[in-house]
Amino acid sequence: MPNQTRDLAISFLANRQLRLNTPFVLAPLAGYTDLPFRLLCREQGAALVFTEMVSSHGLQQAQRRTLAMLNSVAAERPVIVQLFGADPEVMAAAAAKVCALPVDGIDLNMGCPVRKVVKRGAGVALMRSSDTARAIIRAVCAASSLPVSVKFRSGWDAEQINAVAFAQMAEEAGAALLTVHGRTWAQAFGGRADWQVVAAVKQAVGVPVIGNGDIGTHAEGCQRLAASGCDAVMVGRGALGNPWLFAGRERPHNLIERLPLLHRYLELCERHLPVERVLFRIKCQVNRLLGGLPGAAQFRQQVLACPSTVDIRRCLDSLCC
Numbered sequence: 675m676p677n678q679t680r681d682l683a684i685s686f687l688a689n690r691q692l693r694l695n696t697p698f699v700l701a702p703l704a705g706y707t708d709l710p711f712r713l714l715c716r717e718q719g720a721a722l723v724f725t726e727m728v729s730s731h732g733l734q735q736a737q738r739r740t741l742a743m744l745n746s747v748a749a750e751r752p753v754i755v756q757l758f759g760a761d762p763e764v765m766a767a768a769a770a771k772v773c774a775l776p777v778d779g780i781d782l783n784m785g786c787p788v789r790k791v792v793k794r795g796a797g798v799a800l801m802r803s804s805d806t807a808r809a810i811i812r813a814v815c816a817a818s819s820l821p822v823s824v825k826f827r828s829g830w831d832a833e834q835i836n837a838v839a840f841a842q843m844a845e846e847a848g849a850a851l852l853t854v855h856g857r858t859w860a861q862a863f864g865g866r867a868d869w870q871v872v873a874a875v876k877q878a879v880g881v882p883v884i885g886n887g888d889i890g891t892h893a894e895g896c897q898r899l900a901a902s903g904c905d906a907v908m909v910g911r912g913a914l915g916n917p918w919l920f921a922g923r924e925r926p927h928n929l930i931e932r933l934p935l936l937h938r939y940l941e942l943c944e945r946h947l948p949v950e951r952v953l954f955r956i957k958c959q960v961n962r963l964l965g966g967l968p969g970a971a972q973f974r975q976q977v978l979a980c981p982s983t984v985d986i987r988r989c990l991d992s993l994c995c
């Protein structure tokens with residue numbers, strides 16, 4: 675399966691097609707899927723990467739931190755920029771800005787369960803306001819020269835599973851690709867993802883569908899893909915600390931074998947992040963990349979105490995001796 679070539683035929687406007695050479699896709703993860711991590715996952719074999727969610731209001735106001743989230747380089751493509759917001763006009767204006775960038779698509783976040791997002795009618799709240807969701811998708815499609823995708827959940831709670839109707843609405847409104855996370859708002863990130871709902875969405879629409887939820891290994895991804903009939907699977911938490919998953923490999927069981935990827939990640943952070951953020955980001959990810967190793971707690975303590983990336987490099991090398 676790792677080398678299988680699949681056409682995820684996202685029907686781009688202007689007849690462009692997004693060809694994915696594996697069916698494994700990196701999820702948008704706020705606070706994690708910045709440019710260095712996306713590049714790392716692409717190098718391991720992720721076929722497509724999503725940015726973390728970007729505020730449409732932040733883009734409208736050209737906020738410095740929001741604009742920085744749009745940083746991209748050719749090597750990470752194909753990449754899809756994810757936007758969130760609840761106002762069709764603001765979302766359309768943000769999409770128009772994204773279209774000026776060398777990226778491959780725009781994703782609309784209709785699944786985020788975080789309180790401050792939902793309170794403003796954005797994220798998964800849109801699954802309870804189909805009319806607004808439809809207006810956003812239509813407005814963004816009209817303003818965008820890029821294909822538009824929508825990421826949503828199975829529904830609001832166990833009594834309100836509306837993913838199939840929502841998917842049909844999104845397709846009819848112009849979405850070229852759908853991603854379904856098989857959890858409800860009420861589940862947030864707990865419980866188990868319901869892949870029956872994911873499979874039902876795939877059956878109900880003509881556009882490509884990416885299934886998402888609880889994929890922790892490459893083998894699980896292959897099983898989900900086959901059982902759901904989805905066009906691709908999206909990996910979120912399973913990729914944190916384990917980008918090897920995209921290569922179809924098990925996470926190495928010793929530090930020496932993990933070291934090349936750790937060093938590569940440091941290099942990518944130094945190259946692509948502003949100096950003031952490098953150390954913090956590296957420490958977050960290295961913490962996870964050391965997970966599961968014998969002696970991991972001690973390794974972590976030593977890495978977290980390092981005052982610079984040079985020291986982190988030395989520390990990692992010394993831990994291998």
Ligand SMILES: Cc1cc2nc3c(=O)[nH]c(=O)nc-3n(C[C@H](O)[C@H](O)[C@H](O)COP(=O)(O)O)c2cc1C
Pocket residue numbers: 701702703704705725726727756783785786825855863886887888889908909910911912
């Ligand atoms: C820390 C964290 C941040 C996330 N940020 C986003 C985000 O920015 N946009 C989004 O659509 N989903 C976001 N998600 C949801 C994931 O993309 C994914 O749908 C969810 O984690 C289920 O997949 P998994 O079981 O493979 O992790 C986030 C999840 C986590 C745990």
